[in-house]
Amino acid sequence: MQPPALAPLTRAFTRIGLLSFGGPVAQIAVMHEELVERRGWIDEALFSRGLAFCMVLPGPEAMQMCTYAGWRLRGVPGGLIAGALFVLPGAVFMAVVTLAYLSWGQTPFVEDAFLGIKAAVIVVVARALARMARKTLAGVQAWGLAVLAFAALLFAVPFPAVVLAAGLFGYLTANGRGGLEPIGWRSTLGTAALWTALWLMPLAILYATGTQPLADITAFFSRLAAVSFGGAYAALAWMAQALVETQGWLTPEQMVDGLGLAETTPGPLVLVTQFAGMVAASPGGTGAALIAGGFTLWAIFIPCFGLVFTLAPHLEAITAHPRLAAALKAVSAAIVGVIASLALYFARNFFFSDGSLSPDSLSLPALALSAIAALCLLAARLSLPLTLALLAIAGALAGTLW
Secondary structure, three states: OOOOOHHHHHHHHHHHHHHOOOHHHHHHHHHHHHHHHHOOOOOHHHHHHHHHHHHOOOOOHHHHHHHHHHHHHHHHHHHHHHHHHHHHHHHHHHHHHHHHHHHHOOOHHHHHHHHHHHHHHHHHHHHHHHHHHHHHOOOHHHHHHHHHHHHHHHOOOOHHHHHHHHHHHHHHHOOOOOOOOOOOHHHHHHHHHHHHHHHHHHHHHHHHOOOOOHHHHHHHHHHHHHHOOOHHHHHHHHHHHHHHHHHOOOOHHHHHHHHHHHHOOOOOHHHHHHHHHHHHHHHHOHHHHHHHHHHHHHHHHHHHHHHHHHHHHHHHHHHHOHHHHHHHHHHHHHHHHHHHHHHHHHHHHHHEOOOOOOHHHEOHHHHHHHHHHHHHHHHOOOOHHHHHHHHHHHHHHHHHHO
16 A cells, blocks of 8 residues: 555544543554554554564553554654654643643543543443454464463563563464574664754753753653653553652642543653653743643653664564564564453443442443443444544533432
8 A cells, every 4th residue: 555645644643642542552542443444554464563562662652653653654754743743732731731730620520521531432442452352363372372461460460571471482482483684783873872862962951051950850751761661551650659759749649630631631641741740840830830841741752753763674674583573473462461451450440439349339420421432433433533522521411410
């Protein structure tokens, strides 16, 4: 298929950015629906390989997958457009709601509307998971890896260990031998050096000019970006502990509120870092909060572009190697189980008010809204934007009536 022009590519990734509610699982589902099913720009095998590749990189996997998809379609310009459009709508939204939060706190009406949006997200994730399982899990071995990955996460096995074990299993059990094509180290190292310099330049300027506390805030999130293996949830668990207990920049209640906002606004879940940076700098006023949010976004997301543009050109060479291709295929199968586990976690906390699976904590509004979302998306086959709008209205009404 002929690669799309930049104009339709921009429209497609704008749509993805505006509809990417609910954390990485839901965002990957939206990407899959838009790029694989609706437009047919990327086939299932390429999507699975790209997702497996992004899952083993440090940083937010959904944003990296978006950047990788744009790069595959239109090179570096496509990757920049896709990655930026995935982040920017949510970043603007997060800046506005964080300023509102700092001024007025949370409002029940908005929370009720987002309850409806979450209900639609539950259905989107379930539908995408079923489709990915049907197309990715071919054979007993693939199903076994998915089930084992699902069980491992239920028993709190670290995400990196699950991915590493799946990849190692695929590598060791593969048939065939082969060598990697030669890698152009000069261009690879040049790309890595360029993006590393871009990433660290603002931090160097802040420290050189003695701009506090912006320098400390930017340094903290730069360290987070460098060590955020294990997906968004693993990175945010460490971040929450460090911000509250070590740095003392946020209270536990503020951290929970920030995570809630990030879960229910468009864009990657790690936009909670923007919230945290803004709250940490808010004693300096609105201007300081907005600037800190901007530096936080730079520290978190610039490495994502650098990693994808540095390593993605070698992905096809890796998949041409029989054992490495088998390793990526095994990781792809395990990721279906990972997504199922995260989807279960999301659903449990949505349908049960305390996440305990106790019948007493079952949320009837959540059940009713999810049923409406299923009717809209699966029976009536309404578009996702229309469904989100209808469910936001239904959520607000449910909050008023219940």
